[in-house]
Amino acid sequence: MNTTIQEASPDLNPSLAALLGQALGPIGDMERFNRARKWVNWAVNPAGATVVPGGVAVVETPADGTWYLWLMAVRPDLERRGIGRALFDAVEAAARRSCARCLRVQTYRRWERMLRIVKARRWMFVGATLGARNDQVKEEWVFPLRPTPLRMVVVGANPEGRGGEWIAAIRRDPGLAELVGVCDADAHRRAAWLGVDCDGDLAVLLGRVKAEAVILALPHTAYADARRICIEAGVAMLHEKPLACSMTELLKLHDQLIEKPCAMVVGVQRRSHPSYVFLRGQLATAKVRPATLTIRMRLGRPANECPRDWRVDPSLAGGGALLDLGYHAMDLAQFLLDAPLQVVACNLWTFNAPAREGEIETAARVVARCGPTWVCLDIDRHGGEKVEWVELALEDTLICANRETVTINGQTAFACDERWEAALQGRLAELVMVRDQPPRPPDLWDQLGVLQVVEQAYSQARQVGLGQEGTRHG
């Protein structure tokens, strides 16, 4: 059960708790959070000349497997004397030195001088000193982190598809993961492109390259065989959504994983995207539930221009825009509202006509409820501009978000300069983390819920159709 920072730490200073709550959002795993969390109430100036009580710092390990050092709430008197920023810079430099390699230092616009994040790997040292002398060390923590990058294979390496995005993400951060092989029907061409071991037979490839994890980026109906090979080989999986095309198939997968536990992360990247993580945090601290949540996802392809790929082949796609793009929207809605949706109505369209049996729908409009919140999902592969837009109406507040900013009543509350890449990195980092844990059946309940909503929506479209048939395949 999710909880908030305030609930997890009732002894925490309320203003800091509120600050953390906004930044971190609800905490999914209480036990892990409490085990990993360390509070540093003093920061050391590593230059050694002056030791100052700087303010508050937090070391946190959220679910993406990286380590964060949060520096916030600098004491006002230090801030006035101009020490705050210098102190932060000094601590940041110390962290850089003490870590084997710092991934990134970010300054979020909203926090400006109040918050910096250091993502680090291998190990991190954070020391805190009291008193006037450097040798009076009061607290000290050393965090061992993962020593070697993850050896990965990508299954389905279309350079223009999701597989290509994953390959780029792996290569962007060689310390986190290493691409050791690619499994693709067009193995020779991929080998020339990527310069790694390529094979059309996944089982053979896994045996040859000794992979630790596999990314599955395949047509919706083609996952079952590849998944079975991965489970038998005992490698961790990063599985692109959807996990299955039907509840029956998903429950079968669940049974397979119970029988032979295997680490798995689902490729629903928006759960790791900074904008949406921030938005979820805002909602978690809001006193009232939103009245409406609208999510608009449009790919902006030219009207009436069908892509020539598996997505328009009913036998491979297993469904249309609702299963493909709508899945992301439903998952995001459930992630933000932290509760399952219940479908009220669904319209499926093939271009400008109601979708019929045997057609792949190009657009879907779903109205659902989640407690008092009415949810509208506007999904379209064609028409208009490419857009991804989330809008939440609370009583007197309108929150809008996309992949770059979050605005509250028109004022920018959050902005991030790292976009889709950050979300992909987050998923990879989560895969690294689950790989290190003892094998256990993955938690599929979120995805089970999403797939259930997809099925409800198809079913609802059929029920009130009268000329508008559901278009579910597979």
Added chain:
Amino acid sequence: MDEGFLAITALRMAEVQRHEEALALLDGRHVALEAYIRTRNRNLQSAPPGPMGDAIEGWTHYYSARYASAAEAFARSVACGEPWIESWSALGLAKCGTDAGFLKRAADWCALAAAIARRFELQELMAAAIGALGEILLRGEQPREAAEAFTLDLALLPPGAAYRGRVLCYRAHAWSRLGPGAQAAAEMAYRIAAHTPGEETDRYALAGLALLGAESGKSNLVDQALADTPRGPHLGRAVCLIARTRLAFRRSESSETWFRDAWADLPSEYVFERRWLQAWSAALGHSLIAADSSIDTNFVAPAIGSADAHPRWPLVCAFDRMADTDDLYDRGFDAVAWAPDPESCWTQRSFFMP
């Protein structure tokens, strides 16, 4: 059962002449409303005093096309503090605005009615507001969004609801406007909606079928609809005859006889429809029909106050588009300049009919 839901359900029952069931449902819990239902004959004197009476008075005026009086009565009850009356009155203002061509204002009132209904879980009113919104979108030439609104309306209606056939018919209207790809779906939906015992939908569905036939050149649909529609003054009958006129015009046949029948069967309370028909008559070159003297052209639908601005409803993109065309859709039908040529004037029928 919630009081608002109870009252609305009872009123709906009374509207379809199920007075005894309505009274049984109220079971002494709403004396004023019971009194109204017992004497319900659209006589203003029977409306109970207070906000509920104002709302009932507003609806009575509305059904008689006295929009100015209706809006005045609704304005008195729209902020009374009782959620179901507020929502019902906002819906009434939305309907007045819709009928008179102030579509943007109507959409705002509709959103307010839906927001109140949503917040206080007034499911029946929620469904009514979404259906009214669909009608606005249909008139505003947003058929796809209108079809989505009607689908939502259908999903919100309880099983066996008295308005199901009507909503099915409206959604068929929306589909019929989507072009050739949706005509088969529209035709099937009309045929289904034309068989809804216990409702007054049949004639409207047949009218939609006739217009679909006129537009797609399927004369058998027009003839069948005309044959199945009872004779006598009724909007559905008049639209069937208008469709027949259109078919005759497209075939370069004489259309004047059909047209005069249509004029005779179009009831006088459909003031703007009659005005359009006069304009189309002139465009077709028929001998002019005498202008209606009874048309009240002074009504301007009230705009929603800024304090009542609605939370944005999910069909948000349609609102955005309508806002862009604010000038066209918020002037009122009274100010519409009817096109002088037959084809352009014919397309302007979409303000009023399928």
